[in-house]
Amino acid sequence: MAEKKVLVVDDEIHIIHVVAIKLRNNGYEVISADNGIQAFELACEEKPDVIVTDFQMPGMTGLQLVEKLRQCEQTGDIPVILLTARNFVISQQQQKDLQISQCLSKPFSPKELLGNIEDILYHKTVG
Amino acid sequence: MKLRTNSYAIVTAIVVCSLLVASFTSWRYSGIGAGWQNWYGALCMTAYCVGAVGVIWLGWFWLKLARAITSIARQLKEELIAEKRPHVECGTKYLDPRFTRGFASTVKKPAMIKELNETIEDNFTKYSCHIAQLEKQNKDLQIQIQLLQRQKANTEAIIYSLRDAVIVVDEFDRLLMANEAAGKLFHFDFKSSQHKPIDEFITGDKSKFVDFLSQTKYSQVEATRHEIEFSQDETAKIFDCIISCVYDDRQQVCGVVAVLHDITREKQIQQIKNDFVSHVSHELKTPLASITAYSEMLADGDADDEETKKQFYSVIQNQAKRLNRLIEDILNISRIESGLIKIEKKPMSLTILIEEQLQMIKSYAEEKSIEIIAQKPIVYDQVYADKDMISQVIINLLSNAVKYTPCGGSVKIDTMVDENAGTAQVTVTDTGVGIPKDEIEHIFDKFYRVDANKKQAKGTGLGLNLVKQIIEKVHHGRVFVISEPGVGSTFGFELPLAIGQAVEAV
Numbered sequence: 359m360a361e362k363k364v365l366v367v368d369d370e371i372h373i374i375h376v377v378a379i380k381l382r383n384n385g386y387e388v389i390s391a392d393n394g395i396q397a398f399e400l401a402c403e404e405k406p407d408v409i410v411t412d413f414q415m416p417g418m419t420g421l422q423l424v425e426k427l428r429q430c431e432q433t434g435d436i437p438v439i440l441l442t443a444r445n446f447v448i449s450q451q452q453q454k455d456l457q458i459s460q461c462l463s464k465p466f467s468p469k470e471l472l473g474n475i476e477d478i479l480y481h482k483t484v485g
Numbered sequence: 486m487k488l489r490t491n492s493y494a495i496v497t498a499i500v501v502c503s504l505l506v507a508s509f510t511s512w513r514y515s516g517i518g519a520g521w522q523n524w525y526g527a528l529c530m531t532a533y534c535v536g537a538v539g540v541i542w543l544g545w546f547w548l549k550l551a552r553a554i555t556s557i558a559r560q561l562k563e564e565l566i567a568e569k570r571p572h573v574e575c576g577t578k579y580l581d582p583r584f585t586r587g588f589a590s591t592v593k594k595p596a597m598i599k600e601l602n603e604t605i606e607d608n609f610t611k612y613s614c615h616i617a618q619l620e621k622q623n624k625d626l627q628i629q630i631q632l633l634q635r636q637k638a639n640t641e642a643i644i645y646s647l648r649d650a651v652i653v654v655d656e657f658d659r660l661l662m663a664n665e666a667a668g669k670l671f672h673f674d675f676k677s678s679q680h681k682p683i684d685e686f687i688t689g690d691k692s693k694f695v696d697f698l699s700q701t702k703y704s705q706v707e708a709t710r711h712e713i714e715f716s717q718d719e720t721a722k723i724f725d726c727i728i729s730c731v732y733d734d735r736q737q738v739c740g741v742v743a744v745l746h747d748i749t750r751e752k753q754i755q756q757i758k759n760d761f762v763s764h765v766s767h768e769l770k771t772p773l774a775s776i777t778a779y780s781e782m783l784a785d786g787d788a789d790d791e792e793t794k795k796q797f798y799s800v801i802q803n804q805a806k807r808l809n810r811l812i813e814d815i816l817n818i819s820r821i822e823s824g825l826i827k828i829e830k831k832p833m834s835l836t837i838l839i840e841e842q843l844q845m846i847k848s849y850a851e852e853k854s855i856e857i858i859a860q861k862p863i864v865y866d867q868v869y870a871d872k873d874m875i876s877q878v879i880i881n882l883l884s885n886a887v888k889y890t891p892c893g894g895s896v897k898i899d900t901m902v903d904e905n906a907g908t909a910q911v912t913v914t915d916t917g918v919g920i921p922k923d924e925i926e927h928i929f930d931k932f933y934r935v936d937a938n939k940k941q942a943k944g945t946g947l948g949l950n951l952v953k954q955i956i957e958k959v960h961h962g963r964v965f966v967i968s969e970p971g972v973g974s975t976f977g978f979e980l981p982l983a984i985g986q987a988v989e990a991v
Contacts, residue, residue, distance in 0.1 A: 370771060370774075370775065372775040372778075372779070372800050372804065373774060373775060373778065375800075376775065376778040376779055376782055376800075377778075379782065379787055379788075379793075380782060380787055383787055383789075414767060416934075416936035417936055443766065443767040443770035443771055443774065464770045464771065464773070464774035465770060465773045465774035465776070465777035465778065466774060466777070466778065467777070467778070467781055468778050468781055468782060468787075469781060469785065
């Protein structure tokens, strides 16, 4: 079975680093971007299975990135996990409309993130 | 008195008889027409003469009596008013001698006059008391009127001096009272608008206020509260509007009073506070997220080798330091803003202080091969300031300059003294990345970081705000920045010279 590809987007290099190690140790291929624009380009090129993105980033926020991803045919159905240091930034309705699979509040557990990614990919495969 | 009374009776009888005789003879014998020519003529004439004399005497008697009574009454009144005599004595002493000459010696006040006198006295006393009571009541009422007028004037003065807008309308929504603030807010003149329906002059986007007044009046509640947004002087203002019903003595709503308090500033402060909390939360959670994630990875054995473990520990340590710096900066800003920080101002030399801070930044600059160009010593650079705080300002400016200057660049620090202006100016100039023009105005804001420069270096976004707070709020100086993207930036501050202050060695 081919390695599942995860795109990790965060302006904090330490967060990308720690998530990448956790995912690689569990058999995932990890690609990363430190801003929204770069992340969108990567998503179009690489078509990752899951995108993990921070909410607050310079230039383009995580939410703006998801909106852009949903507007694009190539990336419209990629599951997204949103990491946020701010609570209640998006409403349930917004989460539903933008098809955000999960919102994780910082500080988060890499183990929990891994569990969420596995769940999403499992449902994607079964569904 | 008895003689006079008898004379009065006899004279009266003679007059009556004379008149009867005269009348009879005149009627029977045409006496008066006969004159003195026969006996009945003479009798008639004599009877008329006697009657006439009697009538004249009686007239004189009644005149004297009437004057005597008038005199008694006047004297009684005068004495009662003067309260010289609580009791009225009977006797002739009250008779005016002008009218009682040859009469008073014998005439005593009759029982009728005594009775009249007592009645007058009683009534006079009664009415005097009543008048006194009325006068007292009148005085009390006058005082009450004056008090009420004063209270009304005070109340009006208070209402007119309120910065909150106050509007009072009657049950038909006609304007009864409004202060200057209300007139200014709703653009009406009170005098020309009084007693007019308010929907005639409160229109447009403000008409919702009129709706709220009506709603309150019919809502059967004592008061309602609304948050209303109006445009005033071409700016949006938010008002906290409290509308209360005014009740008459039958507990019926007879009007409505509205007080509009401008809460625009409070709302802005609330927004700033919310943004601050949100920023602080985000800024604190970011290093905390790294610390939590890396420690969990270490605990779960995700770091395979010693090198990775060492790297993880290093990240945790750095993020913990970052967290500490952030907390310190937040606390310092908070202490300065709340005025709780202890400030110890002393005259001190800026040159010496800069020298100390340059030593601290030296190793960091060497790491990046950045040349530090220090100032030339100047003669007098004493400022009256808190040493620790100014040290913090200088180190923040120097570390920022080194942080955002690419390797191989330079950082220059200068001190200039303007003796005429009485100020000392410190500038830190770098050959760094610079700040885009549209972002310069926000550079001293809390948590503000130039997006394009975030990759360049880590920061809390609080360092420059702390510089501004220390210089402007604590030392009443001035901060400034000049920058050109790709060329570099100059950050500086200006402090008043310590002229006239006792100079101490730092």
